[in-house]
Amino acid sequence: MLSLILNRLMLAIPSLIGVVIVTFLLTRALPGDPAAYFAGPAATEQAIAEIRAKLGTDRPLIEQFGRYVKDLARGELGQSLTTGQPVSREIATRLPASAELTLIGLLLAVLLAVPMGILAATKPGSAVDHITRVVSTAGVSLPVFFTGLLLVYVFYFRLGWAPSPVGRLDVFLSPPPHVTGFYLVDALLARDGEVFVGALKQLALPALTLSIFALAPIARMTRASMLAVLSSDFVRTARASGLSPAKVVVTYAFRNAVLPVITTLGMVLSFLLGANVLVEKVFAWPGIGSFAVEALIASDFAPVQGFVLTMAALYVTLNLLIDIAYGLIDPRVRLDS
Amino acid sequence: MASPALLVEDLSVEFRTRGGIVKALERVNFHVAKGETIAVVGESGSGKSVTAYAVMGILDPAARVTSGRAVLGALDLLKTDRHTLAAVRGREIAMIFQNPRTALNPIRRVGDQIADVLLRHANVTPSAAPKKAVELLETVGITDPARRAKAYPFELSGGMCQRVMIAIALAANPSLLIADEPTTGLDVTTQAIIMDIIAERAKATGMATIFITHDLGLAAERADRIVVMHAGHIVEARPTRDLFAAPRHPYTAALIAATPGPTSQLSDLRTIAGGLPDLRAAELPACRYAGRCARRLEGCAAPLPRVDAAASDALACHNPLPQERAA
Numbered sequence: 001m002l003s004l005i006l007n008r009l010m011l012a013i014p015s016l017i018g019v020v021i022v023t024f025l026l027t028r029a030l031p032g033d034p035a036a037y038f039a040g041p042a043a044t045e046q047a048i049a050e051i052r053a054k055l056g057t058d059r060p061l062i063e064q065f066g067r068y069v070k071d072l073a074r075g076e077l078g079q080s081l082t083t084g085q086p087v088s089r090e091i092a093t094r095l096p097a098s099a100e101l102t103l104i105g106l107l108l109a110v111l112l113a114v115p116m117g118i119l120a121a122t123k124p125g126s127a128v129d130h131i132t133r134v135v136s137t138a139g140v141s142l143p144v145f146f147t148g149l150l151l152v153y154v155f156y157f158r159l160g161w162a163p164s165p166v167g168r169l170d171v172f173l174s175p176p177p178h179v180t181g182f183y184l185v186d187a188l189l190a191r192d193g194e195v196f197v198g199a200l201k202q203l204a205l206p207a208l209t210l211s212i213f214a215l216a217p218i219a220r221m222t223r224a225s226m227l228a229v230l231s232s233d234f235v236r237t238a239r240a241s242g243l244s245p246a247k248v249v250v251t252y253a254f255r256n257a258v259l260p261v262i263t264t265l266g267m268v269l270s271f272l273l274g275a276n277v278l279v280e281k282v283f284a285w286p287g288i289g290s291f292a293v294e295a296l297i298a299s300d301f302a303p304v305q306g307f308v309l310t311m312a313a314l315y316v317t318l319n320l321l322i323d324i325a326y327g328l329i330d331p332r333v334r335l336d337s
Numbered sequence: 338m339a340s341p342a343l344l345v346e347d348l349s350v351e352f353r354t355r356g357g358i359v360k361a362l363e364r365v366n367f368h369v370a371k372g373e374t375i376a377v378v379g380e381s382g383s384g385k386s387v388t389a390y391a392v393m394g395i396l397d398p399a400a401r402v403t404s405g406r407a408v409l410g411a412l413d414l415l416k417t418d419r420h421t422l423a424a425v426r427g428r429e430i431a432m433i434f435q436n437p438r439t440a441l442n443p444i445r446r447v448g449d450q451i452a453d454v455l456l457r458h459a460n461v462t463p464s465a466a467p468k469k470a471v472e473l474l475e476t477v478g479i480t481d482p483a484r485r486a487k488a489y490p491f492e493l494s495g496g497m498c499q500r501v502m503i504a505i506a507l508a509a510n511p512s513l514l515i516a517d518e519p520t521t522g523l524d525v526t527t528q529a530i531i532m533d534i535i536a537e538r539a540k541a542t543g544m545a546t547i548f549i550t551h552d553l554g555l556a557a558e559r560a561d562r563i564v565v566m567h568a569g570h571i572v573e574a575r576p577t578r579d580l581f582a583a584p585r586h587p588y589t590a591a592l593i594a595a596t597p598g599p600t601s602q603l604s605d606l607r608t609i610a611g612g613l614p615d616l617r618a619a620e621l622p623a624c625r626y627a628g629r630c631a632r633r634l635e636g637c638a639a640p641l642p643r644v645d646a647a648a649s650d651a652l653a654c655h656n657p658l659p660q661e662r663a664a
């Protein structure tokens with residue numbers, strides 16, 4: 001198992017190096033001159049040149065890259081020009097906001113989609129099967145920002161059940177003391193019920209938006225994978241041995257069907273990281289997605305690079321976790337490594 | 338006759354497929370007595386597995402039982418509810434399958450798979466089940482059973498997996514065992530060992546055995562009685578010695594002629610003319626062998642005589658071979 005993990009980590013190194021190079025080149029190739037942007041529309045040529053010299057963007061590309069890599073090695077992601085803050089600190093405060101939202105959204109989706117997929121597969125042609133099909137079609141065909149706006153319109157504007165979409169916490173509440181950065185967890189640790197409920201209320205609609213998006217592929221994959229396993233020889237054996245229907249479906253069928261579902265979860269999670277950008281905009285969520293978009297518009301290199309690198313690191317971690325889950329579930333994988 | 342272990346009467350099964358309705362079984366009648374071993378033989382596609390699956394209640398969702406009953410003790414297996422059936426399967430009536438490698442759960446230790454059945458049927462406590470599973474592995478002749486119980490199916494050979502299957506099937510001491518080509522794909526030595534394990538067990542406990550095979554030689558060696566199937570019909574059923582001495586249905590005779598025996602030369606072997614009829618046809622002939630039969634008469638289009646499920650002899654033919662040909 002340990003060798004499997006090390007092996008996968010080694011494999012991830014070239015991709016991470018590639019990401020470093022590509023993000024660097026990409027941000028340099030973006031249209032727009034940050035110096036001109038920050039000097040403002042009234043600035044003289046000379047003022048712009050001065051800013052450029054200060055930023056180091058007048059240097060040859062290879063020299064800029066060298067400096068970038070040196071900073072990276074020290075854990076420095078540079079400074080944001082718009083906020084004046086170190087990018088690493090920005091990301092450290094904003095990443096938990098995005099992560100909390102994404103994980104809760106995914107959890108919600110899994111809790112709904114997996115039982116739906118299982119029921120749809122065990123009773124093909126039943127009402128659950130049809131509902132699953134409708135929901136998964138709707139889930140993929142509705143754009144995330146649309147679902148988000150629709151939910152805000154219905155649950156906040158019309159029904160008044162949800163609080164206004166103004167971020168992670170109502171302005172009258174102060175965030176819980178920082179431990180994990182996840183407000184729900186931190187509020188529980190601080191035993192602050194009011195903040196917990198407040199954070200949960202704010203989280204409900206954006207998380208639901210993400211989960212509707214994530215529901216479709218998970219339900220579809222669960223159903224397909226369960227159908228395949230249910231018609232396999234060993235499920236027939238389990239049935240012929242008279243094991244209880246629950247035992248057959250859960251211990252024999254689902255545990256075998258879960259592997260492709262986990263792969264789908266990984267894929268869905270990386271889609272969700274992308275969908276986050278829009279959801280964060282709609283709900284004024286102070287996550288890294290909205291942060292990256294603002295930086296991109298301002299031609300602010302450092303945060304964009306920091307964002308892409310963070311995403312790449314998350315992605316590598318995610319795939320590693322999936323591999324570990326595979327190894328834990330399927331004994332054949334452990335041998336292969 | 339004592340009450341049989343299993344009596345199957347008028348069993349008909351259809352499959353709804355994209356290409357039309359497949360009439361896989363039509364009014365199948367047979368029985369197996371307590372302690373008896375019968376062999377069900379026939380070409381590929383003749384309906385042997387479908388018969389077994391129907392009795393076990395594990396038919397594909399596309400299948401429909403259109404008529405018949407399968408009586409086991411006081412129970413009609415075709416009419417019992419799901420939960421009663423689940424309690425009977427594995428306890429009263431067990432099945433082992435062809436392809437032992439895929440028939441076992443690939444990601445569960447074999448000892449646990451045996452324990453699952455013990456816990457369900459054999460009044461064993463969760464703490465005692467693993468030990469009992471190891472004992473069962475020992476009774477099917479697995480060496481070092483304690484270590485093997487911890488193995489996954491992919492770590493075992495095909496023959497070993499089939500022994501595990503047998504241990505699972507026999508865990509709750511069933512009164513009837515259905516073995517669907519249990520030795521196909523195994524080498525001859527392993528084949529004999531597997532068959533011996535089953536036979537010994539049948540003898541020791543009075544278990545009835547339905548042994549499905551297309552190997553007529555193996556059937557002759559192992560079965561008290563042989564049931565011959567062709568295209569979803571039972572065409573002939575007789576005690577083994579009688580059947581081989583004087584087959585009466587032309588299809589049985591052709592099957593025997595096509596089987597290599599210890600004395601037969603390769604040149605003696607004859608293949609059976611034609612193939613199985615298309616079971617999707619709307620109008621199947623009364624005798625589904627008529628299209629391939631050299632002894633066909635005008636009268637063969639008439640409905641076949643009904644076979645008595647409880648009789649030990651059965652014949653579905655209008656123009657059978659003469660009775661005492663071999664005498």
Ligand SMILES: Nc1ncnc2c1ncn2[C@@H]1O[C@H](COP(=O)(O)OP(=O)(O)OP(=O)(O)O)[C@@H](O)[C@H]1O
Binds near residue numbers: 381382
């Ligand atoms: N799931 C299914 N859908 C449609 N037709 C089926 C299905 N299963 C079996 N059949 C049909 O039922 C008939 C009998 O099949 P069965 O598997 O019982 O044959 P068999 O005698 O066991 O053959 P083999 O020796 O190859 O195992 C065949 O014509 C087959 O096409």
Ligand SMILES: [Mg+2]
Binds near residue numbers: 385386387517
């Ligand atoms: Mg078969």
